[in-house]
Structure formats: C-alpha cells, structure tokens
Amino acid sequence: MSPEATITTSMRMYLDGHPDLIYFFFGGKGGVGKTAMAGTTALWLAGQGRRTLLASTNPVHSLSGLLGQNVSSGHTAVTGIANLWAYEIDTRDTIERSKKEIREKIQWFLKFADISTKADDFVESATMNPAFEESAMFENMVDLMLKNEYEAYVFDTAPTANARRLLGMSKVYSLWVDKMLKSREEARTLREMLSFTKKKEEDPLLEYLLQFRTRMGQARRLLTDAQKTAFFFVTLPEALPIAVITRFIGWFHDFGIPVGGVVVNMVLDREALGSDVPEFVLNRMQMQDDHMKTIWEKFDGNVRAIVPLFDQEVRGVPMLRQAARALFP
Numbered sequence: 459m460s461p462e463a464t465i466t467t468s469m470r471m472y473l474d475g476h477p478d479l480i481y482f483f484f485g486g487k488g489g490v491g492k493t494a495m496a497g498t499t500a501l502w503l504a505g506q507g508r509r510t511l512l513a514s515t516n517p518v519h520s521l522s523g524l525l526g527q528n529v530s531s532g533h534t535a536v537t538g539i540a541n542l543w544a545y546e547i548d549t550r551d552t553i554e555r556s557k558k559e560i561r562e563k564i565q566w567f568l569k570f571a572d573i574s575t576k577a578d579d580f581v582e583s584a585t586m587n588p589a590f591e592e593s594a595m596f597e598n599m600v601d602l603m604l605k606n607e608y609e610a611y612v613f614d615t616a617p618t619a620n621a622r623r624l625l626g627m628s629k630v631y632s633l634w635v636d637k638m639l640k641s642r643e644e645a646r647t648l649r650e651m652l653s654f655t656k657k658k659e660e661d662p663l664l665e666y667l668l669q670f671r672t673r674m675g676q677a678r679r680l681l682t683d684a685q686k687t688a689f690f691f692v693t694l695p696e697a698l699p700i701a702v703i704t705r706f707i708g709w710f711h712d713f714g715i716p717v718g719g720v721v722v723n724m725v726l727d728r729e730a731l732g733s734d735v736p737e738f739v740l741n742r743m744q745m746q747d748d749h750m751k752t753i754w755e756k757f758d759g760n761v762r763a764i765v766p767l768f769d770q771e772v773r774g775v776p777m778l779r780q781a782a783r784a785l786f787p
C-alpha cells in the first residue's frame with residue numbers, strides 16, 4: 459500500500475477549498491522541518507502568482523540559512539523567486555523598540571501620578587520577564603498581519619509551546635487591558651473632578667491601551683478565522699514529534715484556532731531505496747511504517763502530504779523546488 463493512497467484531502471485540495479487563506483503557520487517539534495515546509499509553501503504560493511511574505515518570528519535565525527541570503531534587515535525580495543519576500547524579524551531590535559516605548563509610557567505615568575523615582579527600575583521589571591520577548595514577537599507578527607501588504611503570509615513559528623501561549627496571550631491581554639482601562643478611567647475621572655479647570659486631559663497611556671485592545675481583538679479575529687488562517691503541523695513518523703503535535707492540535711481546538719492539517723516529513727522512500735537495502739535502513743523503515751499507522755489513525759482525513767527524506771538538506775532554491783513537488787504533488 460502506498461502511503462499517499464490514504465491522503466483524502468491533499469495540501470493542494472485544502473488550499474483549493476480555502477481560496478481566501480492568507481495566513482499560513484507551521485508548528486511542530488524542533489528539527490522536524492517547520493522552516494523547510496514554511497519556505498516550501500511560500501515558494502509554491504509565490505509560484506501561483508501571489509505576492510507572498512515568508513516571515514520568521516523565531517529568535518533563532520533560520521530563514522537566511524534556508525534561502526542562502528540575508529533577510530534580517532527588512533522585507534527582502536528572494537533572489538530567483540518572483541513574488542516572494544522574506545523577513546526574519548530581529549528580536550533584539552523589537553525588544554529595544556518595545557522597551558523604549560514602555561519607558562516613555564512609564565515616564566509619562568510617573569509624572570502624571572507625581573511619583574518621583576527613576577523610570578528605569580520600572581522598565582527593568584516590566585521587561586525582564588521571559589514572556590516579554592514572546593509578546594514583543596507576537597506584536598510584531600500582528601503588525602505584519604494587519605498591514606495587509608501581501609496576498610499570503612507564511613509564518614515560521616517558534617518550535618515550543620510558544621505558539622499556543624502567544625495566542626492564549628491575546629485573550630489574557632484583552633482582559634488585562636480591560637482592567638487597566640477601567641482603573642485608568644476611574645483615575646482620570648477623579649482627577650478631572652478634583653481639578654478646577656475642568657479641561658479634559660490627554661492620556662497617552664489610555665490611548666495606547668485602547669489601540670492595543672483594538673489590535674489584539676483584530677488579531678484574534680484573524681487568527682480564529684478558518685477562511686483566512688490555517689496552522690499546519692509538521693511531524694516525522696516518530697513517537698515524540700507525533701506526541702507533540704497531538705498536544706498542539708488539542709490546544710488549538712480548545713482555542714478555536716483553525717488547524718489546516720498535518721504534514722509528515724522525512725519519510726523513507728521505499729522505491730528510491732532499490733533492492734539491496736541494508737538491515738539498518740530496513741529497521742528504520744519498519745519503525746516508520748509502525749508510526750505511520752498511528753498517524754493515519756490519529757489524524758485521519760487531516761494528513762495533507764508525505765514528504766520524503768531527501769539525500770540533502772532543504773536549503774537553497776533548487777531544494778525548495780524539489781520539496782514543493784513533494785508537498786504539492
């Protein structure tokens with residue numbers, strides 16, 4: 459039995475059924491080929507004549523390596539592929555920018571509240587927490603999504619549970635901002651009541667929070683819109699990567715985030731191996747066959763492609779083209 463025979467809705471068919479799909483995400487365990495599959499999908503979409511951005515919010519630089527071209531300084535046209543741009547967001551830049559923004563807001567607030575202390579201590583404690591980097595990246599991603607400069611966005615997401623946390627965060631943000639808004643409004647009303655001049659005060663922090671809530675709301679709507687967004691999960695026919703995406707898919711269902719399907723990568727191609735196959739390889743093939751059974755059971759109807767293990771890394775345009783023939787046969 460050829461494994462392809464069991465794919466009921468291929469990648470191509472899924473995309474045909476979702477013509478308005480704009481945001482493509484790739485998730486899965488580290489090393490399974492998320493970056494490779496994101497790049498392959500972006501190349502294919504660009505090949506369909508769609509103005510496409512391949513973006514990475516991953517702190518580990520990977521797109522420049524994938525494309526053999528530095529794409530970290532901004533939206534960069536990919537050499538040799540029409541309609542394709544790539545952008546590897548520099549996390550340090552983002553963090554510096556966010557820190558600066560927060561510093562200004564905190565300074566304003568301290569002045570407003572008549573508190574004489576150095577803002578630096580506050581900024582430090584606000585930005586030292588580990589979630590700050592993630593939320594800065596999330597904001598970056600949301601900015602890209604809302605700018606609407608491309609016809610397709612392919613995001614190479616971070617390898618851990620971050621994706622889900624990021625998305626969960628948009629809900630938490632919303633709640634937090636609502637709370638902040640409430641207390642800011644109360645503080646403002648009180649101040650206005652106490653002041654003799656009755657003049658309505660500008661409140662940059664309030665403005666910021668309002669804007670922020672609006673953006674988060676928009677982002678959540680986009681991320682949960684199954685016509686516009688799809689998360690694809692990459693796995694190998696191995697126990698651990700399967701367990702990881704099983705967990706992810708469960709979470710995403712809970713969050714109402716659309717799951718586009720599963721891509722099985724690095725599958726040994728029986729036909730390409732010929733007849734004189736060493737025992738070591740035969741054993742690995744047997745192992746993969748066993749895990750493929752699990753995959754068909756677990757992700758029934760949601761396997762979109764089986765991509766073979768190539769004899770070299772997926773790096774550079776020729777290899778991306780080869781991978782595209784497997785992902786979109």
Ligand SMILES: Nc1ncnc2c1ncn2[C@@H]1O[C@H](COP(=O)(O)OP(=O)(O)O)[C@@H](O)[C@H]1O
Pocket residue numbers: 486487488489490491492493494495520617723724725765766767768769770771772773
């Ligand atoms: N089908 C494949 N055949 C051969 N090598 C692959 C294949 N898919 C990915 N690779 C290689 O495996 C490594 C890990 O892939 P990568 O896309 O960086 O994984 P991730 O982004 O999930 O960490 C890279 O060196 C990549 O070129």
Ligand SMILES: [Mg+2]
Pocket residue numbers: 492493494516520614
């Ligand atoms: Mg990667």
